[in-house]
Amino acid sequence: MTNEKTTSQATQSLPEGSTRLAGKTAVITGGASGMGRSTALRFLIEGANVVVADFNQITGAALMQEAENLGFAGRLVFVATDVALERDVEAALALAVDTYGQLDIVFNNAGVGGAIGPLTETTTASWDYTMDVLAKGVFLGIKHAARLMRDQGRGGSIINTASIAALSGDAGPLVYSAAKAAVVSMTKSAAVELAPDRIRVNAICPGFIATPLADGGKPEKTREIFSRSQPWPEYGQGDHIAGAALFFASDDSIFVTGDALVVDGGLTAAGPELSRKMPRTSGRNSKFAGITKGSTGEAPELKTL
Numbered sequence: 001m002t003n004e005k006t007t008s009q010a011t012q013s014l015p016e017g018s019t020r021l022a023g024k025t026a027v028i029t030g031g032a033s034g035m036g037r038s039t040a041l042r043f044l045i046e047g048a049n050v051v052v053a054d055f056n057q058i059t060g061a062a063l064m065q066e067a068e069n070l071g072f073a074g075r076l077v078f079v080a081t082d083v084a085l086e087r088d089v090e091a092a093l094a095l096a097v098d099t100y101g102q103l104d105i106v107f108n109n110a111g112v113g114g115a116i117g118p119l120t121e122t123t124t125a126s127w128d129y130t131m132d133v134l135a136k137g138v139f140l141g142i143k144h145a146a147r148l149m150r151d152q153g154r155g156g157s158i159i160n161t162a163s164i165a166a167l168s169g170d171a172g173p174l175v176y177s178a179a180k181a182a183v184v185s186m187t188k189s190a191a192v193e194l195a196p197d198r199i200r201v202n203a204i205c206p207g208f209i210a211t212p213l214a215d216g217g218k219p220e221k222t223r224e225i226f227s228r229s230q231p232w233p234e235y236g237q238g239d240h241i242a243g244a245a246l247f248f249a250s251d252d253s254i255f256v257t258g259d260a261l262v263v264d265g266g267l268t269a270a271g272p273e274l275s276r277k278m279p280r281t282s283g284r285n286s287k288f289a290g291i292t293k294g295s296t297g298e299a300p301e302l303k304t305l
């Protein structure tokens, strides 16, 4: 197996012999698709053993095949899992210990869009489904990872996928956003509680990432839209999230816990987008430069560009 065989862009540029996770074992929920899948492949390349715990057995089998083709046979296990069920989460994490003898990294990443539509049309059933997968699923992953890691006595890294939807009012459907805000909150609480055990807990807040979840079966169209959805000129990819997950998984982040890292190509940094809404006076396309003096009665000092 050589790194060059990998199809993902981020992994193509990895240095030969880069093995930041050598000897570690990771569990990745939702690892059969999208950013979880990118992360599974990245972790394998970095030397980890990986357990992918996902609801979808078809995409899980396809990932197993790809891993085998890439020369990772024996270092990737797939287990059908519903993260909303405690017994499934517990079993998936225990499988990592049974198979590879240890558990070092848990990436609680499985997700769905869940409840959509106006809040006035949102049912309690759709609320429950969304919260069960996105919030309870992460809680269960943290809980059982913490138990196993604490018993091992040598720390660990728990990574949770939140979203920029947790951070503002119009970046996702209401229930989804509430669930992701819960993920950020749980990340901070768990980080504080587990720090004495040297178990780090961090979250990733992705922006618009072109994955099957986001593309609605139209990847080309989505990539085109996502390319102009944030200040950064290229669309977000699963590999961009895999890079952040690798940072949190590796000892490079040994003093980082309780963080919620935004990975969004500057989308949230853009905020109210004044330079787009008032382009004559603000930002790189401004027609003027100089000093305005508000209501002082003094004249502005401006030059035309």
Ligand SMILES: NC(=O)c1ccc[n+]([C@@H]2O[C@H](COP(=O)([O-])OP(=O)(O)OC[C@H]3O[C@@H](n4cnc5c(N)ncnc54)[C@H](O)[C@@H]3O)[C@@H](O)[C@H]2O)c1
Residues within 6 Å of the ligand: 029, 030, 031, 032, 033, 034, 035, 036, 053, 054, 055, 056, 059, 081, 082, 083, 084, 109, 110, 111, 112, 133, 161, 162, 163, 164, 205, 206, 207, 208, 209, 210, 211, 212, 213, 214
């Ligand atoms: N794509 C984006 O733009 C974006 C942005 C912010 C956050 N996220 C979050 O990133 C995470 C990964 O999403 P993605 O975009 O890679 O989506 P994806 O659909 O490509 O992958 C999600 C995976 O989660 C699995 N899954 C869903 N429900 C599950 C359950 N109950 N138990 C186990 N597995 C389950 C799916 O089968 C799938 O393989 C999710 O938590 C999502 O909310 C995505």
